[in-house]
Amino acid sequence: MAQPLFQTLYARLAIGLFLLLVIVGGLFTALSLYSVREYSAAINQALNRDLASHLVSDRNLVTDGKINHSELERLFTLYMSINPSIEIYLLDKDGRILSFSADPTKIKRKHVSLKPIHQLLENPDAYPLQGDDPRSHDRRKVFSVTPVPNAQNPTGYLYVVLRGEEYDFAESMVHGDRLLQMGGGALAISLFVGLLAGLVFFRLLTRRLSRLTARVEAFEAEAKDLTTVGAADRANVPGDDVDYLTTRFDQMSARIAGQLELLKDKDHQRRQLVAQVSHDLRTPLSSIQGYLETLGMKQQKLSPAERRRFLNVALAETLRLSKLVDELFELAALDARERQPFSEPFMPAELLYDVVQKHRPKAEQAGVVLSIVTAQPAMVLADIAMTERVLDNLIGNAIDHSPESAEVKLSVTTDSEGVEICVLDDGKGIAPEDIDHVFDPFYQAPGANRSGHAGLGLAIARRMAELQQGRVCVENHPGAGAAFRFWLPLAGSTVKESTVL
Known part of the structure; x- marks a missing residue:
């Protein structure tokens, strides 16, 4: 039977490798995008760390030790038109926003934390260092800052956000798509190469296991005629x-x-x-x-x-x-199954009469009466010679174990599937510890007389009954001796294997 594709170890390893590569590739892409953003922010802050101080000095924002607010307004207007990627804020010494160059409708903060400002002023090389973004309550951006009007007597700070709203919009439209394209292309190529190499490697690892599995399946298919008890069909076994x-x-x-x-x-x-x-x-x-x-x-x-x-x-x-x-x-x-039955239809009742006549002299000599109490007509499909041999053994055994002046009763009855021949003797019955062994070869109950008997008759009777798809059993009959029952299938009936003892 062909093995399902997804039940092979090779297929499961391939699927696992594919999922692993997708997860690793996704994590690598996410980390790469994050690293690129951090790297870009660090470079931006490193290149523009003195931008705030240059704006103060170049645009004459401080005159006679005071902030020139008119020049500051012109600076706001100028940079909103020529460099919208940055946003300029004037803060007091407590971090409150006094004025700014951004769109007033988008400013959400009135106060900026001074902690990152002090850190950058104390250590200008501590980048990337992010400060509060006035356009958001939780977002943080890289920045440039300088105290105004001067570092010796500061009354506030010129706070320049280096990645303003326009920068974010442009990055999301251009830079983000480009990174995704590059990351997606690199991920696809890595997945393809890794998956191809993994499939080849896994194939080399699992081909011996696949050959072993195929040989086990072939052996199982060949051995099903010999033994099917407990055999595991490949499709019914979960797993690889x-x-x-x-x-x-x-x-x-x-x-x-x-x-x-x-x-x-x-x-x-x-x-x-x-x-x-x-x-x-x-x-x-x-x-x-x-x-x-x-x-x-x-x-x-x-x-x-x-x-x-x-x-x-x-x-x-x-x-x-x-x-x-x-x-x-x-x-x-x-x-050894060297002797096989030749099955043909016949009437067991007629055969029983002939067998009784053959055993009557022996019964008379032993003082035993043979009588047929019931003989229902029915046709069975069996071997006449083997059936006669079984009856010879059962009747002979009943005569040997019946006392003088006893009666051996024989009957032929039918059911929906077969015919049962019963041989009932008047002996003392069979001990409970011996009843399961009466059909064993050479078995004799302890203390029984072995003279003239080898203990093979009942064993032969059972073998012959089984070869004809029949059965022989024994039970102690209440008030009498032992009752041996010989069952054969009716002609034309189908007998299940499990019915044969």
Whole structure:
């Protein structure tokens, strides 16, 4: 499945780099504009720091130690026409504005702070130093100042704002646009070059991760037929490649841990199986060996009847050994799926009657009555031979565990999806601690008689039922023995995998 573009680590790194470059570029542009303004103000104040004193001396604003107000008015008029970028104010010694060259309608202050004025007079090189702008209550501008009529006997100050209203307007129209164009161009070029370099670098960094993610996805797609439990679809995992690989690693580690536990359990079962098989094989072999050795050593001393009895016992043990080996091979073939069912429609009720007739001699010999109490007609889709083998094992097991003069009841009932064959015996039932293990190979309840039984019949019955999409279960029946229920799907019905035990 194709990985969404924005779920790749490369795409997310590219987006993050782009946003980072935009933020850094914006901050750089803002700081650059601020720095240019401060630099421009510093240069302006440095070049014009003596402008106020030159105006006093050049325009004869002080005559006989007093301010010449008529000449001051002409100065205001002159500079409003020839240099509107500056504004000239006459202040008293307390900072009150006495007269000015600006538009009277735009003057908002009546008083100017003297602190920056004193700082600049005491240290003329302390620029950029900003003072109050009479046209605003909060704005500050660079300025030039000189005491009048002189520094020895000042009665006020000539206060020159170097960036007046006209300067601000011209700067906003020309200089500001130019700075924005330059800053925007520099930002765009920086973003393009930085983004291109970052994309190439991130591609080199993430291409191995992308190849690893693609290989994991390919492995997941190939392994879906083997195991889909807990598999994570790429589209359903939020995040990028790292998040996806983390999820897959967690699932893989959980699966490996589960498989290790399963292997431990299988190894324990294998060891137990080997011990049980060895015991079950050794018993008939020892019996056969003992009787044959006795016949060989005491052949002349034994009567014909004793020899026949010894031979019959050896033959019976041989048959028992042969049956055990056949069941072992049969169970191994079923577990390895080497034997597959040939499904065809048939009537389970009819098959049950035939199987009961086959087991009736054995039941009569054991003093057990076989009876079919219910036989509802229905057609199933299953393997006839396997179904007969399951019924043989269930009925044979019921006869073996029923006391003399007991009754084994059989029934065939139907539901909306399948047919259930129930085998109910009159035994003592199954202990609660044993009921979950009755279908395990070689399992025998503690104290049970193992004579003639290898414990494989019920295990084979369960494997055959599962291969036919059916199931076998057991429960203790109130007032009687154990009830084994064998379920098969109806012909034409669809069975979900989760219904198979």
